[in-house]
Amino acid sequence: MRILMKGILIMGLATILGACGVSVDDYNDQQPQMDIQEYFTGPIKAWGIVQDRTGKVRRRFDIDLHGSWDGDEGVLKEQFHYYDGEEQKREWRIRKLSNNKFEGFADDVPDKATGESSGNAVRWAYALDVPVGDSVYTLQIDDWMFLMNDGVLINRSYMKKFGIKVGELTIFMKKDVE
Secondary structure: OHHHHHHHHHHHHHHHHHHHOOOHHHHOOOOOOOOHHHHOOEEEEEEEEEEEOOOOEEEEEEEEEEEEEEOOEEEEEEEEEEOOOOEEEEEEEEEEOOOOEEEEEOOOOOOOEEEEEEOOEEEEEEEEEEEEOOEEEEEEEEEEEEEOHHHEEEEEEEEEEOOEEEEEEEEEEEOOOO
């Protein structure tokens, strides 16, 4: 009887743990297929919001993006225009490591960002230094992008500090497609 109970407990725990994690590979068959180098080449327009841990919208912004690639090395320039008048720039330096794996670097990213793509999805994981008043907080970012039809990309980022969700970021991007 003890062996049966242990088996049931192990199977239940495996089911719970398996349901907790979403892998980028879960989107392998989803269309349209996301090609990071293709999508992040040329100009892109984006709109976004930042929500606090309760879901309240704290900031709204527009972004002008422009990407370029030289082989497996890319640069993505972001110009943020916050609705409160603040301006912010970020320049990502991206390196393609394999067909679906990437790494990225930016001045406010204290270590490298790791990225993976599959199907219509891209997932990035990184730490981001976020200025708040006179302080800078380092947040862990779980960043998901989903390519939609007509050049639309939906970006959902989950921000954590000490493993606790402190905010979310939602961005809609639009790349002109001919």
